[in-house]
Amino acid sequence: MKRIFLSLCLLAGMVLVGFAQKRVLVEAESFDHTGGWVIDQQSFDVLYSSYLMAHGMGNRVEDARTTVEFSDGGRYHLWVRTKDWAPFPTGPGAFKIHVNGNPLEVVFGQSGDAEWDWYYAGEVDMKAGENELLAEDLSGFNGRFDALYFSTDKDDAPVNDNEALLKVRKELLGLTDGPEEVGNFDLVVVGGGMAGTCAAISGARMGLKVALIQNRPVLGGNNSSEIRVHLMGRVDQNHYPKLGRIVRELDNGDPGNGNPDAARYGDERKLQIVRAEPNISLHLNTHVYDVEMDGNSIKAVIGRDIATNQEYRFEGQYFSDCTGDGTLGYLAGAEYRMGRESRSETGESLAPENPDDFTLGTSNLWASLERDQPSGFPETPWAIQFSDEYHIDDYKADWQWETGFGNFNTIYEAEQIRDHNLRAIFGNWSYLKNEKAEKYSHHELAWVAYIGGKRESRRLMGDHVLTQMDIQDGVMYPDGAVTATWTIDLHFPDAKNSRYFEGEEFFAGTKHIKVQPYTIPYRCLYSRNIDNLYMAGRNISTTHVAFGSTRVMRTCGMMGEAVGYAAFVAKKNNASPREVYNLHLNEFMGIIESPVNIYNLPTLPQN
Structure with a gap:
């Protein structure tokens, strides 16, 4: 019940069917118990918010749970802000929302749309007093959601523009009176x-x-x-x-x-x-x-x-x-x-002829460990696809697993960079586990970074x-x-990687001077x-x-x-x-x- 704010009125004096309209915003990252979901703030400068993500490396994570108090019970319309992070054509980030023990019919995270948006979940019955919300991961492959929005008015769909939404967040989270003074x-x-x-x-x-x-x-x-x-x-x-x-x-x-x-x-x-x-x-x-x-x-x-x-x-x-x-x-x-x-500007022999937006990339490292028992790994049609002709035959990553190189903005597209790295990691691991089982049958992913390790951005x-x-x-x-x-x-894109994934490189080379x-x-x-x-x-x-x-x-x-x-x-x-x-x-x-x-x-x- 903590860390949420219930806004009882949209505007002073607004009346809907004889009673004040009610709105409730529940931020995902503020769930009382995040379970196996992780808090990701890497895109805060874009979204003005953190979100929850089910980073299970292919294994379903424990449910996230919270309670929210409604002053009045009744019927509410519910929207969930989420995205399909790997829509090729449909990604793996499926999850469900449960309200008071009842799973909603809608499966989220598989819309085929890579942009953050509000998805309508239907009408739900909310009790006066405490209500339980639960997020159930269905895949273990990085489903995510930003917030839940309840309104008594179906026409009151929440705004999606990040800057406009920031004002709504501040209002509904009670942040309009200003920050707490630290010193x-x-x-x-x-x-x-x-x-x-x-x-x-x-x-x-x-x-x-x-x-x-x-x-x-x-x-x-x-x-x-x-x-x-x-x-x-x-x-x-x-x-x-x-x-x-x-x-x-x-x-x-x-x-x-x-x-x-x-x-x-x-x-x-x-x-x-x-x-x-x-x-x-x-x-x-x-x-x-x-x-x-x-x-x-x-x-x-x-x-x-x-x-x-x-x-x-x-x-x-x-x-x-x-x-x-x-x-x-x-x-x-x-x-x-x-x-x-x-x-010509710097006089440096290592500088390019013309200025550009090229920056060193971001790495998401990973490692596997050998176990006593064999294990499998699912096929990943939504990930980057590998073959006998091109794959990376290794038990762990080193610095070369890197995305950016001017193809992505390392600040404003940090989420896309991380997700591209994950598509490379999971796609390559799926290939190794399923096509090179004689070597990798007893290995399983022990750790995959979901926070990107950046090298270069503003100076x-x-x-x-x-x-x-x-x-x-x-x-x-x-x-x-x-x-x-x-x-x-x-760093620069590895030549072989560029040959197979031009414009979408995720593997680097360098020359040390x-x-x-x-x-x-x-x-x-x-x-x-x-x-x-x-x-x-x-x-x-x-x-x-x-x-x-x-x-x-x-x-x-x-x-x-x-x-x-x-x-x-x-x-x-x-x-x-x-x-x-x-x-x-x-x-x-x-x-x-x-x-x-x-x-x-x-x-x-x-x-």
């Missing part, structure tokens, strides 16, 4: 991957009051158990050897990519380290989707809990965009780039844009703060036009080519450490991030060279 912070870090986690810890240990906001239940981003990418980049070849110590503290060893043992990625270790910091206010499951501006400065960010839909407001003096997608910077109006620059522009020449020439700028060691590693350890200037870590915005991670100020080297997670973690130190210098001197470079660079670089201990710090000025 005023010295540093608000948005994004809890390696970069954001390190920035929060670094700033907190320097005495800053820090809010760390992460839109998933775990920290670590691509290095979490949800995505399972191992840490790359070196922390032992630094020009400043003490930078990277927080990265080492969070490092749980090298389990490789896509290891089926979730514990190897150290989710709990990361959480314990952050929760041990008295200056960090940690907010998991909170997606930042709005900002308040004061001129060219960010005043506050607004986040929504991805499960309860409660909204929160975080005010701050400095902000750091560690989202990877540059979400905070984009909302604030920061200058950014996305895609590849031309060779926020700073006062310096790192280039290929900066890297290969080893230019040592006076503000060279973070030592990077990874190759220039730019070795570099000597080089430094990333501090000026790449703050926005050139938003006065109090830092950034750390894969969205820092680089060209596409240079990004191929800076993007790996140990390097991103060191960026976060540097941002925490810079925010301390800015706070101490009441300076902007740019003024730290112009007026206080020696102080900042002194901390980079030998990070100080919080107990030896001077008293920081108060807001």
Whole structure:
């Protein structure tokens, strides 16, 4: 009964058959018991909502259940917002809704339409008081729904436009009075991957009051158990050897990519380290989707809990965009780039002749395990089809399982990218299980990522844009703060994969161009036009080519450490991030060279 809102009136004074019209919105992600369904927020920036998904890897998942209270019983019309995620011509995402123990006749998720829409489920009898809703998965192959909408008026079909629907959500969820105030912070870090986690810890240990906001239940981003990418980049070849110590503290060893043992990625270790910091206010499951501006400065960010839909407001003096997608910077109006620059613009030999929208792709890793007993796997006519001529003969995935490459927008088509990856994974596994049973009969899928591991999207522009020449020439700028060691590693579609799936590639190749350890200037870590915005991670100020080297997670973690130190210098001197470079660079670089201990710090000025 919690986490839902019953709206009794559509408009003041509206009358329908002698009584006020009633509307009820039940958000799927707010179900009291999600069972085997998972909460997916990856498309929040498109849908302005999370949704529930039955990610069973071919096995039906446990039902999701909730209760909703109606002030008056009676007949209601019901709509379900869903889609057919793999309509080739009809996808596998079938599910049913039960109301008070009665399954509705309509089977959802098999419409043949890949777009989100409201589907009419018919009339239902609702009791005054508590009513039970249940979502029953019928396939185990990623059926999904966003919300349930009840109305006493059949003509009151809900709107489907995402922005218009946001207003309806706010009204029916009781969010129109504004978000709950969390507090005023010295540093608000948005994004809890390696970069954001390190920035929060670094700033907190320097005495800053820090809010760390992460839109998933775990920290670590691509290095979490949800995505399972191992840490790359070196922390032992630094020009400043003490930078990277927080990265080492969070490092749980090298389990490789896509290891089926979730514990190897150290989710709990990361959480314990952050929760041990008295200056960090940690907010998991909170997606930042709005900002308040004061001129060219960010005043506050607004986040929504991805499960309860409660909204929160975080005010701050400095902000750091560690989202990877540059979400905070984009909302604030920061200058950014996305895609590849031309060779004539940057002078880089590795840049293309003409600029384009090409970006590195997103991976959904997977792994199988050998069991004592043989197992089957269903045919998947809705998935990508494989053959003796072309299939991928392996027990697990590595980084090459990748979709994007300019064929999809990695931000606004994140759901389609993930779904394309799933069609490739399930289609290939079905082929292996059914056509190569002598090799794979005793193997079964142990884990498939449903959260996409992104590589590239927006890059926020700073006062310096790192280039290929900066890297290969080893230019040592006076503000060279973070030592990077990874190759220039730019992915592209695998040639054979392109031959069979042109325009829909899901397998990558690369060519590693070795570099000597080089430094990333501090000026790449703050926005050139938003006065109090830092950034750390894969969205820092680089060209596409240079990004191929800076993007790996140990390097991103060191960026976060540097941002925490810079925010301390800015706070101490009441300076902007740019003024730290112009007026206080020696102080900042002194901390980079030998990070100080919080107990030896001077008293920081108060807001």
